[in-house]
Amino acid sequence: MSQWPVYTGTAAPHDHVDALPAPPPWRAFDGGPPLEPPAGDEEAGSPDLAHRARTYQATPEAVDLVNAALFLRRPLLVTGPPGSGKSSLAYAVARELRLGPVLRWNITSRATLQDGLYRYDPLARLHAARSAAVRTAAPSSEAPADGSPDADGDEALQDHLRLGPLGTALLPYRRPRALLIDEIDKSDLDLPNDLLNVLEEGRYEIPELVRAARHTPRARVMVDGDAERVTVRGGAVRCRSFPFVVLTSNGEREFPPAFLRRCVSLRLRRPDGDRLERIVRAHLGAPDDYARGLIATFLGRSDAGELATDQLLNAIYLTGAAGLTGPSRDALAARLMPYLGNGPGADDDER
The missing domain is CATH 3.40.50.300 (P-loop containing nucleotide triphosphate hydrolases)
Incomplete structure (x- = not known):
């Protein structure tokens, strides 16, 4: 059924x-x-x-x-x-x-x-046939270069x-x-x-x-x-x-x-906040307060230009794994989430 x-x-x-x-x-x-x-x-x-x-x-x-x-x-x-x-x-x-x-x-x-x-590689087949002919001193066993069948070459064709x-x-x-x-x-x-x-x-x-x-x-x-x-x-x-x-x-x-x-x-459309949190949870476990803040930042920035979800995952993982705190952590997270292409926010990222 x-x-x-x-x-x-x-x-x-x-x-x-x-x-x-x-x-x-x-x-x-x-x-x-x-x-x-x-x-x-x-x-x-x-x-x-x-x-x-x-x-x-x-x-x-x-x-x-x-x-x-x-x-x-x-x-x-x-x-x-x-x-x-x-x-x-x-x-x-x-x-x-x-x-x-x-x-x-x-x-x-x-x-x-x-x-x-x-x-299909006819040149490799021809080379293999010629090498075999040299080894056996039987030139007549060569396979034709155009890939057509012959009495001795069908196995070579399959190879x-x-x-x-x-x-x-x-x-x-x-x-x-x-x-x-x-x-x-x-x-x-x-x-x-x-x-x-x-x-x-x-x-x-x-x-x-x-x-x-x-x-x-x-x-x-x-x-x-x-x-x-x-x-x-x-x-x-x-x-x-x-x-x-x-x-x-x-x-x-x-x-x-x-x-x-x-x-x-x-x-596939841009994920909303709830789906982003589910994605983060599936990849990295339950998000802490800082990760939730990055999710909110990501959502706000995505209104101004194109971003990819894996940029957010990279930022959450690295800022946690590196053990950074304060402005240095925020600066690194921002650098990991640049706009993609020439969106309306791209110029801001270059300043």
Whole structure:
């Protein structure tokens, strides 16, 4: 029996993702045979990510829209200023729902769709083939440089191809994987449109393996973030459980309507005083009087320019850990909370 909400925002891990109802008919996927997701935690051994996942303070709006994305099998587009917890949300959801290690794709202006799907190095393959030919004195065993299949080169092809984070997330896992596509607004203008078909269809092809399928219908390929290999049949990958996809944006650009309508959109807003105190309590314990004063100062300053919550956390932690008192403590706290960008308060900070 399904239940709402599956993600509760309480940070207590559970298996309720198994209670998700069947997807809408237009979002049903039939990839297979099913794969078990890899064992391991969502933070993949990073104490920083583990802490962020445990301490994330989800708003009621965030809880609702995360569940909407899970139920509808749609990507979640999370917009907000730097330091508002956009990427931490992916780790918090993965931890609570036990989705395993988060797959992360950090976007740059040079990122392409293929970077997210898979990486193939034909030059490394050619070099390996030539080295093997020299060792065995059999030049005829060299693999062609264009990546086409040959009688002896299909295994070498698999050894030089690795699925990217998006390509790995779309494997036919029995449970959804968590995928963070970070700072999508930094991408080339074409990337959001290029993502449309892949995220809509939940499938993609690897041309190099499609060409090799006549000789090698099943290829064992490496995946992102794991030493294991998975089987790809006929060069095509289709998901079974649509991944929980979080795309983050700092709101620096507009996205095409066709892209936006395929996403569930969440805007993270500036936290109020009560939520700031909960955030501080989750990270650093109960705030003392001085920390509460810094929270009030932070709130007052945020009306004049852009600030990030982690600046407040840095100020509270350091002014306490350094053991300072009086004006020196106040001066250090102020220096740790400068305005970001060219906001109306930036000039004041420079004086």
